[in-house]
Amino acid sequence: MADAPQTGQVYETDALIAEDIDAYLDTHQHKTMLRFITCGSVDDGKSTLIGRLLYDSKMIFEDQLDALESDSKRVGTQGGEIDFALLVDGLAAEREQGITIDVAYRFFNTEKRKFIVADCPGHEQYTRNMVTGASTADLAVILIDARKGVLVQTRRHSYICHLLGIRNIVLAVNKMDLVDYSQEVFERIVEDYRGFAESIGIESFTAIPISGFKGDNITSSPSHHTPWYDGPSLIDHLETVEVRSAVDRQKPFRMPVQWVNRPNLDFRGFAGLISGGEIRPGDPVRVLPSGRTSTVKSIVMWEGEADEAVAGQSVTLTLADEVDCSRGDVIATADDPPQVADQFEATIVWLADQDLQVGRGYWLKLATQTVSATVQEPKYEIDVNSREHLAAKTLSLNEIGVAEVTTDKPIVFEPYADNRALGGFILVDKITNATVAAGMLNFSLRRSQNVHWQATDITxxxxxxxxxxxxxxxxxxxxxxxxxxxxxxxxxxxxxxxxxxxxxxxxxxxxxxxxxxxxxxxxxxxxxxxxxxxxxxxxxxxxxxxxxxxxxxxxxxxxxxxxxxxxxxxxxxxxxxxxxxxxxxxxxxxxxxxxxxxxxxxxxxxxxxxxxxxxxxxxxxxxxxxxxxxxxxxxxxxxxx
CATH class of the missing domain: 3.40.50.300 (P-loop containing nucleotide triphosphate hydrolases)
Known part of the structure; x- marks a missing residue:
């Protein structure tokens, strides 16, 4: 019989186990988050790919797997094998038609990173759903059926992703198993897409040959079917690509104020989500649109005061001076503040069944600001397939156009290309409270800076x-x-x-x-x-x-x-x-x-x-x-x- 371990040895082992657990939990807690979307034409395999990612990352419970296997046999679309698309296509109409209609969000994680993925519909009539999914994404996976190549909807979704500021593009040439994993087919598709991508301003993208159904080049293991491909697998790329929050930290400090935190007479803080830059106690700041300045007294988080805060964190700031600041204001770095204006050129994606009514008042919501706004007759509508500028008097469902927008009072903003939070807005119908459009501010009109209200002495x-x-x-x-x-x-x-x-x-x-x-x-x-x-x-x-x-x-x-x-x-x-x-x-x-x-x-x-x-x-x-x-x-x- 082996000798029993000494008591000290047991304690030492327990301590090591506890230390490992703490290290694991700390690593998991501080994993970066990547939001990405899958998009492309109908039946390119978007839902199947996401289902495969969930399956390979062990994010499916045993009862879900049993139900998936049962549903796959009943539906019979994959010859008796598991139909991974059923994990994502939750609507009855989606399963019946074999298409995606609504945006489906799924969460999964790996050892290195956490992910939120949005499965966007491929049909043109659901473009507004795709815009919703892309609005918060850091990366887009554009799927192409290897048998069909670059299609109209591929171009449409690529254009919208670029328009919405997504700069990390993955070209996933899917269903390679159906073209015998042909290197020639893959390279031809990549070259076709590169020509189009350069024409709309996409400077770079990562092309990966995959099979969502078979699992080729999805996980970390390289596929033996594509020995000619020496790039990263899809999951490897997703785990290592730079996330937007890291980029945002390098920008000037910006924090739209969501609410004034006043639990008692001794504390007055301003709470919000930092959209750009970093901040520390003692840093000089400016409150906009008033322009008043102060310095940061303290940074308060849920666990207590912090020495610094960065983009992507929700914090409460206290200031050294009593300044007028409320919901809708923006606290920014004092020497590099954002702009303030009331007239803009904007790119607008129309999301409502009823057409844009030129001159009608809509609520415009940008960050934590809400103002009344009117949209002028569009300068032009954009044909996202040909990229032509078309004459237009209004915008209809799923149409994209450029128009001038006027607000009833100045708002704090930055061009969408520089700051999504202070450049992206929605329009809301004042009567129905329905969201009718999503928009991106391009720049303020010069006349908005040159025309000022003249104060008069007789009130x-x-x-x-x-x-x-x-x-x-x-x-x-x-x-x-x-x-x-x-x-x-x-x-x-x-x-x-x-x-x-x-x-x-x-x-x-x-x-x-x-x-x-x-x-x-x-x-x-x-x-x-x-x-x-x-x-x-x-x-x-x-x-x-x-x-x-x-x-x-x-x-x-x-x-x-x-x-x-x-x-x-x-x-x-x-x-x-x-x-x-x-x-x-x-x-x-x-x-x-x-x-x-x-x-x-x-x-x-x-x-x-x-x-x-x-x-x-x-x-x-x-x-x-x-x-x-x-x-x-x-x-x-x-x-x-």
Missing amino acids: REHHASLKNQTPRVLWFTGLSGSGKSTIANEVEKRLALMNRHTFLLDGDNVRHGLNKDLGFTEADRIENIRRVGEVAKLMTDAGLIVLTAFISPFRAERQLVRDMLAEHEFIEIFVDTPLEVAEERDVKGLYRKAREGKLKNFTGIDSPYEPPENPEIRVNTVEMTPEEAADHIIQQILPLK
């Missing part, structure tokens, strides 16, 4: 006090023939008798001068209301009570005008008249012309009217005379001071 409050009234905009909206102009005129007469200073802006009258260049398309209607809103705002600055009588058919534009004004200054008055009643009146004969097809884009007939959901005042002209409606409105808006 709007002084103008109002001279007139002894509170400025307001009484916004009458309703169908043509509802009685808006008649009622607005009656209300103004009553206000005049009360010695109030007013001005009536009527829809027809404005189109004789200020808006005579506008037609009645949806885009022109939007611009018509935007201009009227700006005029009304100037009039309220002069202390006037402004009455407007416009159909103003879209809620978004009425909301745009409301947002221009101070709180409680915009009073929406819905002149609620049924279409059949308005059509019976037809004082101008417009409904008859519209029914006969002689008048296009007429509200209520072939152009929509969106009635107010919560107007401040509602009058029904079927139940009230114009005089009664005017009296009701006057009672509702009193007192006027």
Whole structure:
């Protein structure tokens, strides 16, 4: 019988084991993270490749493997062998059609690195899904079916990846087993792709011959089927490529403020995710857009105070001085701050089924900033297949174009090519809260830097006090023939008798001068209301009570005008008249012309009217005379001071 180990030896062994475990956990905790996407044409094997990566990295539980083997036999697409695509294609429609529809995110890790991979759909109609997956990726794996070569969708996805700032490209020539692992086929495809890549600005890429189904050149072991290939396997390349966070650390310090951390009166910190550079206590910083400067007092993380923080970390900074800083501001290095502007050229990818409405107000969200923005008529649309610049008046689903964007107040930004966090934005519909576009700021327009607001000594409050009234905009909206102009005129007469200073802006009258260049398309209607809103705002600055009588058919534009004004200054008055009643009146004969097809884009007939959901005042002209409606409105808006 062997001698029992001495007690000291046991303790020493336990200590070594514990030390190894601690070292392993520390290594795992501090592994870098690589986000990458797989994209390409339909049936290039993207889902199969990801399934193979999950399988080879031992990220599949035993019950999942059993289910996978069972599903593979039932589906029968791989001749009874494991169909790795079923690990990723989770939607029933995806499994039935053998295609990817939604973006599927999967996590796996190796000894050297952690990964998040997005499997992007190959169909052109799901381009918006692909944009979503690519927006946060460090690397793109562009798959090509070795039997088919470079296809239109290969070019499309490559262009979008480059557009979205992905500089690490892997050209994975897949299904090499179906072309007998031919070196000639591989090299021909690589040369074809290189010519295209150089034409769109892709300076370099890594080409790897693989078989997602058979596993060739996927893991660390080189495939014996491709002795002519001496490059890295796919996983080797993924484990060693430089991640974006390492690049971002070399840039100037930037941290969009997400919230002000004020747990008690003794602590005031500014929390956010560092998007670029590094920071240490004592470093001078600048808060934008105000431009105020201070120095970093301390860096606070969940485990306590830190000596430094770098890009990719979420931290709370305390400053040495009491400066005005809140959500949406950006803390940056003092001697190299980002820009501040309110007019830009941007590349926009349209994601919504409804077309871009030129001049309509959308919420623009960039980092932690949210502002109101309008998009002008596109300079051009980009044909991502031919890279031609095409004339365009709007953008439709999945289309990409370049246009000018104007925000209602200056925002802190950097070109997307320099900083994704401060250059990438989304547009959100103000009514539905749906995300309608993703965009990349290219540069600010020079006029945004040259035009400044001129301060005046006589304030709007002084103008109002001279007139002894509170400025307001009484916004009458309703169908043509509802009685808006008649009622607005009656209300103004009553206000005049009360010695109030007013001005009536009527829809027809404005189109004789200020808006005579506008037609009645949806885009022109939007611009018509935007201009009227700006005029009304100037009039309220002069202390006037402004009455407007416009159909103003879209809620978004009425909301745009409301947002221009101070709180409680915009009073929406819905002149609620049924279409059949308005059509019976037809004082101008417009409904008859519209029914006969002689008048296009007429509200209520072939152009929509969106009635107010919560107007401040509602009058029904079927139940009230114009005089009664005017009296009701006057009672509702009193007192006027």
